Amino acid sequence: MTLPPPIRALVVDDEPLARRNLVVLLKGDPEIGVIGECASGAEAVAAIRQRKPDLLFLDVQMPECDGFDVLELLGSDCPQTTIFVTAHDEYALRAFEAGALDYLLKPFDDARFARALARAKERIALHATHRHAPRRLAVKTPRQLLFIDMSDVDWVEAASYYACLHVGPNTHLIRRTMAELERDLGDAFVRIHRSTIVNLRRVAGLELQSSGDYAVVLLSGIRLRLSRGCRQALEMRLRQESR
Incomplete structure (x- = not known):
């Protein structure tokens, strides 16, 4: 039986340690393929347009171009599933208004990350089976x-x-x-x-x-x-x- 292609994930955070932690967690899942890391919002916009990730882990506060700016600049090029990752809880409502699937508040434990990733997989699988828009x-x-x-x-x-x-x-x-x-x-x-x-x-x-x-x-x-x-x-x- 042919296995489905891995879910293409991109990690965006201006803190190297935060990026590394996310990448390690993602690489522990055989259904996920990490296609890159970005240290700034501007770098993220270019990478998303070029690599077309299925799943985006996006920091909120970044210099010059924050997470919300990234989604606004992308417009219709936004990945189908975005999870915000931040140390600040005051942006949660704005994140969901922007279409985020989940909001991971740093520091989070492995169980909380696993729940967010499971939700992301469910959405991506649902999208794959409903490619034709309902009328x-x-x-x-x-x-x-x-x-x-x-x-x-x-x-x-x-x-x-x-x-x-x-x-x-x-x-x-x-x-x-x-x-x-x-x-x-x-x-x-x-x-x-x-x-x-x-x-x-x-x-x-x-x-x-x-x-x-x-x-x-x-x-x-x-x-x-x-x-x-x-x-x-x-x-x-x-x-x-x-x-």
Whole structure:
């Protein structure tokens, strides 16, 4: 029987000892293949785009370009599974809003690491068996279960541990991470900010703001912040859609 290829893992931390500890733990698992280490956020962005890891262990606080900057700069190039590793507990909520699967607080023991790695394996395996995006999203409310067509969603925003689906004049909360939704919504959607995903078919254009940044203008007139790291990818996708 042919064994599946190992899960490609990348470790990003500006502390050499922290990187070494993670690499040692990962190399103890035969299902994991460590494809590299990065000591800075800028180095991580380049490595992720080139090597396409399945699993990313990402430090939060790094000089010049922190972990959140890395994910924002990557946009749709973010790995399918990210685990934040940090000594600071105050970033946990922001990490989950950014689509992180788990949040390892240093110092952690082997059992805590094993639980995080098991969750990562489960997500990656699930992704491998569901490569085709579903056409509808299931939304539970106190009184009913709704099924919303993907094409009807205008935009999505992070809302603490939930995501908020904007469908015409209605909004629906769904307990999914932004990374999961970005994957499941498919090619018709693109992330324009770490906390915002838009339906390309609802975009009317881009508008220059007084700050020098751009806003994404939807057909409904709603204006959404466009991060600088996502602008190039969005413009490329919009050009492709207009052909």
